[in-house]
Every structure is written in C-alpha cells, then in structure tokens.
Amino acid sequence: xxxxxxxxxxxxxxxxxxxxxxxxxxxxxxxxxxxxxxxxxxxxxxxxxxxxxxxxxxxxxxxxxxxxxxxxxxxxxxxxxxxxxxxxxxxxxxxxxxxxxxxxxxxxxxxxxxxxxxxxxxxxxxxxxxxxxxxxxxxxxxxxxxxxxxxxxxxxxxxxxxxxxxxxxxxxxxxxxxxxxxxxxxxxxxxxxxxxxxxxxxxxxxxxxxxxxxxxxxxxxxxxxxxxxxxxxxxxxxxxxxxxxxx
Numbered sequence: 001x002x003x004x005x006x007x008x009x010x011x012x013x014x015x016x017x018x019x020x021x022x023x024x025x026x027x028x029x030x031x032x033x034x035x036x037x038x039x040x041x042x043x044x045x046x047x048x049x050x051x052x053x054x055x056x057x058x059x060x061x062x063x064x065x066x067x068x069x070x071x072x073x074x075x076x077x078x079x080x081x082x083x084x085x086x087x088x089x090x091x092x093x094x095x096x097x098x099x100x101x102x103x104x105x106x107x108x109x110x111x112x113x114x115x116x117x118x119x120x121x122x123x124x125x126x127x128x129x130x131x132x133x134x135x136x137x138x139x140x141x142x143x144x145x146x147x148x149x150x151x152x153x154x155x156x157x158x159x160x161x162x163x164x165x166x167x168x169x170x171x172x173x174x175x176x177x178x179x180x181x182x183x184x185x186x187x188x189x190x191x192x193x194x195x196x197x198x199x200x201x202x203x204x205x206x207x208x209x210x211x212x213x214x215x216x217x218x219x220x221x222x223x224x225x226x227x228x229x230x231x232x233x234x235x236x237x238x239x240x241x242x243x244x245x246x247x
Contacts, residue, residue, distance in 0.1 A: 002052075004078040006030040006071065008061060008118060009088030011038035013188035014137070017207025018085065018214075023050040025211070030074040030081065032059035033088065053078075061088045061114035071121040083133040084122040085214070086115050086160075093153040104152040111156035112163070119167060126176045133177040135214055136164040140184045140228055143235040147244050161220075168219060180220045181213060184228040199227055 005022050009015040011033035019029055023046040031039055031054060039056035046054045055077055059070045075081050089111045094100030115136065126132030138161040141154035161180050168178035185197035186206030201209070201224060209224040222228035234242075 003027045003082035004030065004080060006032070006074055006081050006084045006122075007087055008032055008059060008085065010042070010056075011035040014183070014186055014203065014207055014210060015085075015087045016042055017188075017203050018087070018210055019046065019054075021207050021211040023052050023054070025215075026050070026052060028053040028078065030055050030057075030078060032057045032070055032074075034058065034060050059088075061118060062110055064114070064117045067114070067117045068121045068124075071118075071125060075125050080129055081122075081125055081132060083135060083214075084118075084125070085135040085137065086118040086122065087137045088114065088118070089137065089156075091153060093149040093151065095148055096151050107152050108156045108159075111153070112159040115160045116163060119163060123167060123171070123176070131175050133179065133217055134164070134167065135179045135181060136160050137210075138164070138180055138182050140182050140222060140232060140235070142182060143232055144240065165220075177217045179214060179218055181210060181223055182220065182228070182232065183210065183223045184231065199231070 005027050007015055007019055007029065010019050010031035015033065019031055019042060023029060029046065029052065031042065033039055036056065036058045043054045043056045046052060055074065057070050057073065059066060061067055090107055092103055092107050094103050119134065119136065122134050126134065139157035141150055142157040142161045145151065146154040164178060164180040171178055183206065185200035186203060187200050188203045213221040213223045222232045
C-alpha cells in the first residue's frame, strides 16, 4: 500500500538515500532540509523516475516554530502522513574540556532538542489521525559513552533513543507505532574524509538496509542487522575499555 512519508534531513546522506529507496517502493514523499536546491534536484529525480508525489520544503530543525509549521503544512497537503522519519542531525563533536563548548552544544541541540521538536510535531499529527509510524534515527553509539570527538554525539544519540522509548511507552496501547533505528557506520559525503571505519557500508547499501528495517516497524533495530545486532550486545555488556576501541 502506498504511504505518505515525511523525512527530515533529506537533502543528502542517508536521508536522500532513504528517499530514493522509498520512492522505488512506490511511496509518496514529503522531504525537508536546509538546502532547497538539493531537495529540488531530488524531487525532479524521483518524480521522473518513479512517478510518485514528492513535495519539498525548507526546514532548519533548530528553528523550532518552523518544525511545527512545516510538518503541519505537509499534513495538510497530503491529507495524512503515514510515517515521519526524524533523521536530521549532525556528526560534529570535540573532546570535552578542550574549549569547544559551542560545537558540542550545537551537536547536542541539533541531535536531541531539535529531535524533540520533531517528535512533538509528529506525535501531535499522529494523535489527531489516531494512526502513524514515528521513526527516529539514533546510532549504534547510543549504547555506551564514548571518548574523544564522539562523547557529545554519542550522548545526544542516547538521548534521542531514550526519548523514543518513552514515546513508545506512552503510545503502547494505541494504533501509533514507534521505532528507534540504530545505524552502524554508513559511508556518506558527511564522513567521506574519515578513515575506514569498522564494518562500514556504502550509502546505497546502508539506505536499503534502513528502509527494510523501517518497513518492519520494529521497536528497535540495529542496521545493518549483521553484524551490528551482535556488536550492540557486545557494546552493552562488555567492559568500557574494550568498547572504546570501536570509536
């Protein structure tokens, strides 16, 4: 069945990758991000190739009133939003205590406070509809505290995962589904210059795995499932001095 799917942070990386995969499956898309020119290009690509409806809007998720305005505008345009994917985020971070508070604050705010705004807007729509599927994109780093540049990033992703679980508990006996997705290392333009990372996959492979997982509507899912489900168990239960070697 064709769904109307809203994705934030859809102008690049796994946001754009998921949009391509969902369009290939015949779903309509509401895409938002800061870079409208990228969204326009993606809209043209997907409508030409797949014949689905693709609507795009500018959104800076740190502009909280705009989050609610854009989500409600999409809901009015499509009539119903079946799935909202809270994907927008940043991977910046610096060592704690080295004079980089502003960078770390921006990371925490974008990944968690802006994520909270998106969840508030999404759940408000779903409550009104009495239906919908909320998806948040967390990270495998959410399992444990991590050192170096990952400290604030991991904490922010743990926070969004905990928030999502709380929303799932709140909506447990309703028709509204809530999923926390924890991706492993996916190579995109955002981390193109980084060293090769453990078990990393390409953007295309990662996006396909994400969409397969999301379509199952799980409570939580590590993506790709192999080896990250096993890695997640390792991260949760093994000594911290071993876990930090994954960073």
